[in-house]
Every structure is written in C-alpha cells, then in structure tokens.
Amino acid sequence: MKFRTLALAAAIASVGLSSATFSTAAQAQAQEQFFPVLVYRTGAYAANGNPWANGYVDYLKLVNAQGGVNGVKISFEECEFGYATDRGVECYERLKGKGATVFQPLSTGVTFALTDKAPVDKIPLITAGYGRSESQDGSVFTWNFPLLGTYWVGADVAIQHVAKQLGGLDKLKGKKIALVYHDSPFGKEPIPVLQERAKMHGFDLQLLPVAHPGVEQKATWLQIRRDRPDHVLLWGWGVMNSTAIKEAQATGYPREKMLGIWWAGAEPDVKDVGAGAKGYSALALQHGAEPNSKVVKDMLAMVHDKGQGTGPKDEVGSVLYMRGLISAMLGVEGVRQAQERYGKGKVMTGEQVRWGLENLNLDQGKLDGMGFAGVMRPVQTSCTDHMGSSWVRVHTWDGSKWAFSSDWYQADDKVLRPMVLEAASKYATEKGVQRRTAEQCAQ
Amino acid sequence: MGFFIETMLGGLMTGMLYSLVALGFVLIFKASGVFNFAQGAMVLVAALAMARFSEWSNAALGGDSLFLANVIGIIGAGAVMFLVAWAVERFVLRKLVNQEGATLLMVTLGIAYVLEGLGQTFFGSEIYSINVGMPKDPVIMFEGLVEGGVMINKEDFIAAALAAVLVGGLTIFFQKTAIGRALRAVADDHQAAQSVGIPLNKTWVIVWCVAGLVALVAGIIWGSKMGVQFSIVTVALRALPVVILGGLTSVPGAIVGGLIIGVGEKLSEVYLGPFVGGGIEIWFAYVMALIVLLFRPQGLFGEKIINRV
Incomplete structure (x- = not known):
C-alpha cells in the first residue's frame, strides 16, 4: 500500500514537472x-x-x-x-x-x-x-x-553576356549555343527563355540533358566536340559542374566559351579542377x-x-x-x-x-x-513583383579564386514580363487561383 | 567516321572501368554467394581514405613530395579497406553462415549505409582531389587517316589500361592459385568447404580484402577523374547492368559485359538520344541488360543453375 502511494505520488509529481517544463519550453518557443x-x-x-x-x-x-x-x-x-x-x-x-x-x-x-x-x-x-x-x-x-x-533572369542575362562577348545581340544570328543541363525541374527552367531568345535573335539552341547526378557526361561532350557550339551554357548543380568542366578539358573545349548559372559558379565546382577550370565563367546572383x-x-x-x-x-x-x-x-x-x-x-x-x-x-x-x-x-518587392531585383554579374575562375569579370546586367523585362504573366495566368487557370486585385494587394 | 571511332573508344575505355567495379561484385558473389550492394560504398570509402591520407601527409611533409604522400595515402587506404574486410567478417558474416542469399543481400545494404555514413564522418563530405599525375588534356591521333583525327583522352586510356591489368591479374589469381580455388569452393558450399579444411572466416576476410583492393583502384581512378565525393557511389550502380549482362558468376562476363555496356550507352546517347530528348544512357544500359535476361536469365557468361528436386 505504501509502495503504491509512493508510486502514485511520484507519477503525479513527474506529470506536474513535465507539464511545467513543457509550458516553459512552449513559452520560450512563443518568444x-x-x-x-x-x-x-x-x-x-x-x-x-x-x-x-x-x-x-x-x-x-x-x-x-x-x-x-x-x-x-x-x-x-x-x-x-x-x-x-x-x-x-x-x-x-x-x-x-x-x-x-x-x-x-x-x-x-x-x-x-x-x-x-x-x-x-x-x-x-x-x-x-x-x-x-x-x-x-x-x-x-x-x-x-x-x-x-529566377532562372529566367539567369537565362536572359546569359544570352546578354554571350551577345556582349560577340559584339552585340545582332551578332547572335547563325551562332550555335548549347545548353548542358541537369535533367530535372531545375535544369529545364531556363529552356523557355532560351527558346524565346533563339527565335528573337536567330541562333541555334542545342539542348543536352545530363542525368542525375551528372557524373557521366562523356557522350554529352563528344556531341559538343562534334557539333562545336560557339558557346556552352552550363545549368548544373553539385558534382555535375566539376565533371562538365573536366570533360570540357578532356575534349579540348575552351573554358572561356563556357558560362554557368549561379549554382555552377562556386568553389566546390572548380577547386578540384584547379588550373583546368581557368577562364570558366559563371553568373553571380549579385554576390560572389x-x-x-x-x-x-x-x-x-x-x-x-x-x-x-x-x-x-x-x-x-x-x-x-x-x-x-x-x-x-x-x-x-x-x-x-x-x-x-x-x-x-x-x-x-x-x-x-x-x-x-x-x-x-x-x-x-x-x-x-x-x-x-x-x-x-x-x-x-511588391504585390506584382515577388522577385524584387534582377541584377546579375559574371565572375570568372582565375585558377585559384573567383573574380568579377563583367559589369552589372539587368534582365530584360520586355522579354520576361509577358512570359511571366502568361505562365502565371496558365497556372491560375489550372489551379483555379484568383489573381489578386489592386485592392486585395493593398490589404 | 572519326566521331564514331571516338565514341566507340570512349565507350570501351569507360566500359573497362565498369568491368573493374563489376569485378568487385563478381568476386564476392563467387566466393561467398553474397551480392554485395556495399561495393559502391567501399569505392567511396577507399577513395576518401586515399584522398585524405594523401592530403594530410602532403601537408605534413610541407608539400614537397606528392609521390611520397600518395604512397602513404595508398597504404593508409589499404589499411582502412583491410579493417573494413575484417570488421565485415567478424561482426556480420560470421553470424550468418548458411543463411539465405536474400538475408545476406539485405545485410550488404546495411553495410553500405554504415560505410557511407562512417566514411563521410571520418573523412568529410566535401569534394577532395586525388592527384596521381594523370594527364588531363586530350591528344589527336590518326589525322592522316581520318578527317579531323581521332581524339583520345590520355587519362581515360591510362585508366583503362590499369583496369585491364588488374582485371587480368585477378582472373589469374582466381583461376590458377590455391587461394582462388579455395574461394570458389567456399562459394559452392560453406559446410563442404569447411569439412575439407578450408577456413571459412579467413577466406571471407581474403575475398573482402580483394574486393577492397578492387574498390581502392576504382576509387583512385574515378577519384582522379571526377574528384572524390559521394557521387562516386553511383559508379557502382553503373556496374549493375554489367553484372546482369555478363553473369554474376563469370569474371570474363564482367569484362565483356563492361565493354558492351560502355560502348552501348555511349552510342545510344549519341545516336538515339537526340530522337528521344537525350539523357538516355543510364537507363539504356538497363534496357540492354533486360533484353539479355529475356533470352539468357543467367547472363551471357553466367552458369546455368539447375536445381534437382
């Protein structure tokens, strides 16, 4: 009997203690x-x-x-x-x-x-x-x-940068640009903008998907060697990036003609390649x-x-x-x-x-x-613009560190805005989402 | 024509590396009846150990002797692989003598997770490099015979040659030496092998050590090519269609299967890929293996298993 009483008291005490602890933790979390x-x-x-x-x-x-x-x-x-x-x-x-x-x-x-x-x-x-x-x-x-x-900003600026290297947007006509991309939603995002730009400026866009995680790209780079695109855009992440640069070196494709998205422009992407990546450039999401x-x-x-x-x-x-x-x-x-x-x-x-x-x-x-x-x-930002900025720079690997190699670029709103509105409206129709009015935005 | 030859050569050289990894699967299966899913993790651990021991010793030596640092790296990585082999036998396989193949398969899955976790915990999860002096730039050959010449990657060529030497050496070891025969006897029947005096535990340690050696060579080659990081594990997955195609019990099958898969995936990507949106080489290798399975379930060179009732 005595033992049962003690056990009961201990149980009540522990419940009380734990609830006190819980409420303290909850209080702390609430603050x-x-x-x-x-x-x-x-x-x-x-x-x-x-x-x-x-x-x-x-x-x-x-x-x-x-x-x-x-x-x-x-x-x-x-x-x-x-x-x-x-x-x-x-x-x-x-x-x-x-x-x-x-x-x-x-x-x-x-x-x-x-x-x-x-x-x-x-x-x-x-x-x-x-x-x-x-x-x-x-x-x-x-x-x-x-x-x-967004990746559409990245794709737009990438074409602007390539055009600047060639001497102007008009110089893109007849050129061949290859997109080596991670075969995933991430890698496919820039394709609509690149296709739009290809139509506008008359360049040939070659699409080369690379399967996850991107460690095997020999066939991809053999095609690049055969087709000799004027520029290669790299839309990779993780090991895909360093593998791509190594394959470029192995097939003799000039790294100076390669431009990566901002997820293909960090130290892990090039450090292991070292001097072999010298001259490779990537977009910088503002910062480097x-x-x-x-x-x-x-x-x-x-x-x-x-x-x-x-x-x-x-x-x-x-x-x-x-x-x-x-x-x-x-x-x-x-x-x-x-x-x-x-x-x-x-x-x-x-x-x-x-x-x-x-x-x-x-x-x-x-x-x-x-x-x-x-x-x-x-x-x-605003109700209609949840991005807030579309400024991008380019930085280049000099063999030991990244250094900025371009002035600021801004994505061309005249190209992107209609595409954004069209795609957003399509999404709204599919999902039954009501576009917010100016009054609703102001709330 | 030059491009076709380049693609073929690229496929053959990649295929030789697949053969090397596939050989790790075949060796363990032949010697212990275990389909070792941990082979990829072993490649990762071996490459990580080699890269980090080499890096640490190079720093300790003041960066003066890369050769010595690499030798220390290889010895250190070899010691780690021996430790893995011993631990697998001592703590896992010893308890599972005469268990079902499916049980052993599941165990190797567990070993793979443990090795991946421990490897990254001890050696880190960044990208590390292995510099064993492999040339990185290509050479153009046969310019007089083929328009534009044929590009050959020197690193791939050396790697394929190394893999070929190792594959040849292991084939002789397995077929011609007493230890090799003991390994095969253990694979056929654990209890029968024990009854004629073959020490089961020692044999298993030996075979896991050999698989560790294969993993180390594969790790050094792949690590030198693409850097040492977690994705090296996926290289082992590329060897799965090779062993399906070549047969799980055949060393020549691993070699021929590797070459067929290597060439097949490159040609399919280059010539069929553009019609179906590209990115097909990984799954195309499995399609090739499945087609072989339809007609020869034991693979091209595998032993036909007949169970009498």
Whole structure:
C-alpha cells in the first residue's frame, strides 16, 4: 500500500514537472521566431549544400548575437533531405508543426511540390535564385518569393553576356549555343527563355540533358566536340559542374566559351579542377566570394571567434556560404519588415511574414548598414513583383579564386514580363487561383 | 567516321572501368554467394581514405613530395579497406553462415549505409582531389587517316589500361592459385568447404580484402577523374547492368559485359538520344541488360543453375 502511494505520488509529481517544463519550453518557443532549415549535408550534393547551410545558420546566430530581430531571438532546426524531393516535403511537414513562419527549400523540385501547400498552411516560401520562374507574379503566387532572381533572369542575362562577348545581340544570328543541363525541374527552367531568345535573335539552341547526378557526361561532350557550339551554357548543380568542366578539358573545349548559372559558379565546382577550370565563367546572383565584406568580418568576430561557427572558418565568405547567408538575411528582413506593421518585438505569424516579404524595401543605405556594401544591390518587392531585383554579374575562375569579370546586367523585362504573366495566368487557370486585385494587394 | 571511332573508344575505355567495379561484385558473389550492394560504398570509402591520407601527409611533409604522400595515402587506404574486410567478417558474416542469399543481400545494404555514413564522418563530405599525375588534356591521333583525327583522352586510356591489368591479374589469381580455388569452393558450399579444411572466416576476410583492393583502384581512378565525393557511389550502380549482362558468376562476363555496356550507352546517347530528348544512357544500359535476361536469365557468361528436386 505504501509502495503504491509512493508510486502514485511520484507519477503525479513527474506529470506536474513535465507539464511545467513543457509550458516553459512552449513559452520560450512563443518568444522566439522559429526558422526551419532544410539542408543537405549528406549525399550527392553535400559538397555544395554544406556551405549554403553553414552560411544560413551562421547568419541566424549572428542576428541573435546582435540582439535578435528587435529583441526577438531566433530559434532554428535543421532537417536533412539529401536534395530528394520526397524527403524535402517530409521535412516541411515535420517542421511546419513546430511554428515555422517561412521556408527556404533550396530545391526547385521541392518548391514545385510545396507551391500548392504553402497557401493552405499560410507559410511563405523564399526561393532566392531558384524555384518557379513565373512565381515572380505575386498576384497569382501569393506565397512564393523568388527573391533576387529566377532562372529566367539567369537565362536572359546569359544570352546578354554571350551577345556582349560577340559584339552585340545582332551578332547572335547563325551562332550555335548549347545548353548542358541537369535533367530535372531545375535544369529545364531556363529552356523557355532560351527558346524565346533563339527565335528573337536567330541562333541555334542545342539542348543536352545530363542525368542525375551528372557524373557521366562523356557522350554529352563528344556531341559538343562534334557539333562545336560557339558557346556552352552550363545549368548544373553539385558534382555535375566539376565533371562538365573536366570533360570540357578532356575534349579540348575552351573554358572561356563556357558560362554557368549561379549554382555552377562556386568553389566546390572548380577547386578540384584547379588550373583546368581557368577562364570558366559563371553568373553571380549579385554576390560572389566576399571575404572582405563587413558582414563577413562581423560574422568572424561575433560568431566564429567565439567558437560558435557552424562550419570551417576558412569557408566564411565563399560563394555558397554567402548565398546561404543572404538567403537567411532575406528571411530575417521579412520578419523585421512585418514587425514594422504588426508590432516591434513580437513574434510574427506566417501571414505577417508574408506581408513583410511582399513589402520588403532593402535600399542601399540599409544594406550598407547591415554590412552588405559592395555585396548586393537594393531589393524592393511588391504585390506584382515577388522577385524584387534582377541584377546579375559574371565572375570568372582565375585558377585559384573567383573574380568579377563583367559589369552589372539587368534582365530584360520586355522579354520576361509577358512570359511571366502568361505562365502565371496558365497556372491560375489550372489551379483555379484568383489573381489578386489592386485592392486585395493593398490589404 | 572519326566521331564514331571516338565514341566507340570512349565507350570501351569507360566500359573497362565498369568491368573493374563489376569485378568487385563478381568476386564476392563467387566466393561467398553474397551480392554485395556495399561495393559502391567501399569505392567511396577507399577513395576518401586515399584522398585524405594523401592530403594530410602532403601537408605534413610541407608539400614537397606528392609521390611520397600518395604512397602513404595508398597504404593508409589499404589499411582502412583491410579493417573494413575484417570488421565485415567478424561482426556480420560470421553470424550468418548458411543463411539465405536474400538475408545476406539485405545485410550488404546495411553495410553500405554504415560505410557511407562512417566514411563521410571520418573523412568529410566535401569534394577532395586525388592527384596521381594523370594527364588531363586530350591528344589527336590518326589525322592522316581520318578527317579531323581521332581524339583520345590520355587519362581515360591510362585508366583503362590499369583496369585491364588488374582485371587480368585477378582472373589469374582466381583461376590458377590455391587461394582462388579455395574461394570458389567456399562459394559452392560453406559446410563442404569447411569439412575439407578450408577456413571459412579467413577466406571471407581474403575475398573482402580483394574486393577492397578492387574498390581502392576504382576509387583512385574515378577519384582522379571526377574528384572524390559521394557521387562516386553511383559508379557502382553503373556496374549493375554489367553484372546482369555478363553473369554474376563469370569474371570474363564482367569484362565483356563492361565493354558492351560502355560502348552501348555511349552510342545510344549519341545516336538515339537526340530522337528521344537525350539523357538516355543510364537507363539504356538497363534496357540492354533486360533484353539479355529475356533470352539468357543467367547472363551471357553466367552458369546455368539447375536445381534437382
């Protein structure tokens, strides 16, 4: 009897204790803005996924070290999905229940899968430099934010850059341009714009898909050797990029005639090739490697020097690290902007963060103040433009580091805007989505 | 004509490398009746160990002697592969004597996951390079005979030659030496082999060591070609249609199967690919293997298994 009483008392006490712990944890969580972090630190794309994830997480730590977002600290949790769409969706489902108010899938495939879910769950998706290109049209894609640029922007600028090398858009006539692309939604995104540009300027577009993960490209490069295109555009990710550059070297194709998308222009893509990649260029999603920027110096001083860095110190400031860092910054600024309207020092909901992202206004003064001087240009979004900026540079591998090799380009809105509107309208019709009116946008 | 020859040669050289990886599958299957799904993971671990030991020793030597660093890398990687072979026998296979083939197959799947995880934990998941002095630039030959000449990649040529030497050596080892005969006896019947005094445990360690050696050579070649990172695991998957085509129990089958698949996938991509949107070489290899299976379920060179009831 005595034992039963003791056991009962212990059980009641433990229930009381655990509920007290739970309520404290819940309270703590309620006072923190939760950022889910979808990462791939293992698998075929880990070499590229790691620096992005490290930059992303480090920036969240930096914000906390600086006092949070108007005092609201950030909590985060990583979910490993190995760049597999099904596992990415699983991560989304798991983390949305933990109070997620913004997702960054880092995968065009996962973005396609989540685009229909986001409006139901009322969680915005930031897809900085990837995702669905037509989601720039925020009046249809209310919850998607392809900030800084889409693949259509990349394709348009790539053709502008090739034309500039040739001496003008009129010089494209009769030329042959090959697109070597990852055979996935990511790799196929630029094709409509390239086909449109091919029609406009009279160049021949050759499409050469490469199967995942892209380690076998011999047949592809033999075709390039046979057909001798004037330029090769590389739309690859992970090991596909370094393999392509090595095959170019092995078949004698000049690296100076190759131009990669911004996911094919980072250190892991060329480091292993070294001097063999010299002269290879890639688009830069505004930033390149930025080891001398103020934000990197702050990161080293406030996070890494205090032993709180996520990855190796020498990686800080590299291209993909900066991409992750900037992606995190965009999410944080969305929260900050939302607080301007809904209350400073408060934790924002998904809907409020969505408003913040749709009304983002990062002018040069703000960016400079945050340590991004020389790293990126202003970003201003609106209801009809969820991208906010379409500026791109080109950087070139000199055998040991990336260095900018062009002035700024801006995607041609006259070419892209009608395509965006048409594709967005098609999506709206298929899914039964009502395009938002000006009044609805103003709310 | 020159382009066709280039494609054929490219396919043959790639095919020889497939043969090398396929040989790892065939050796273990012949010696233990296990279809070793962990062969790709073994290639990854061997290449990672070689790259990292070489890198660390090169740094310790002040970057002065790449040759010495590579020798240390190869010895270190060899030691790791021996450790893997010993651990697999000691902790896995010893408990599973006379178990069903399906059980052993599932076990190798588990071994693959463990090796992939441990390999990346110990050696890292970045892209690492193996520099064994392979030439990277192509040469143009037969310019007088064929218009434009025939381009040959020196690195591919050397890699194929190395693979051919290893394949030849292993064939002799397997067919002509006492250890080779012991391995085959174990494969035929575990209990019968034990009853005539063949030590089962030692034999398994030997065969997994040989498979580790094959993995190391494949890892060095593929690592030198495309860098050492996780995707090297997929190279092993490219050898699956090779063993299906050539037969799981045949060393010559692995060689001929590798060459057929290598040439077949390159020619299909180049000549059929444009009609169906391209990117067909991976699945086309499986189509070729399936067609062979329809007519010869044991593969081109495999033994026809007859079970008497």
